[in-house]
Amino acid sequence: VLTPGLEVDVHVESEQEPVGVLVPSDAVIIEGDTASVWVVQDGLVHKRPVRMGMQSVDQTVIVDGLRAEEPVVVRGKEQLHEGARVKTRPHVP
Numbered sequence: 001v002l003t004p005g006l007e008v009d010v011h012v013e014s015e016q017e018p019v020g021v022l023v024p025s026d027a028v029i030i031e032g033d034t035a036s037v038w039v040v041q042d043g044l045v046h047k048r049p050v051r052m053g054m055q056s057v058d059q060t061v062i063v064d065g066l067r068a069e070e071p072v073v074v075r076g077k078e079q080l081h082e083g084a085r086v087k088t089r090p091h092v093p
Helices: none
Strands: 021-024 029-031 034-041 044-055 059-064
Touching: none
Parallel strands: none
Antiparallel strands: 021 059, 029 034, 034 044, 044 059
16 A cells, blocks of 8 residues: 555566667656657757657656667756757766
8 A cells, every 4th residue: 555655666567569769767858748858969969859658767768759879968957058069978877
């Protein structure tokens, strides 16, 4: 029985292959009903609207708006603006 203040992490197993790109949940920006990510292209960031699928505390499936090879910003996204120059490094969970 869940009581107020408790949290639950649910793991769902599916025989269906996931369709989409798996990103760290920290990369996703939720503003009202809109989800987006900062995509890095040629050292510059661009805010891109995306459509989310399943999500957990750690990971989110992006089902539309992002390709697997596109790097996204995970940390420091709060200070970004369109076209800001950034340096990338691999994400370490």
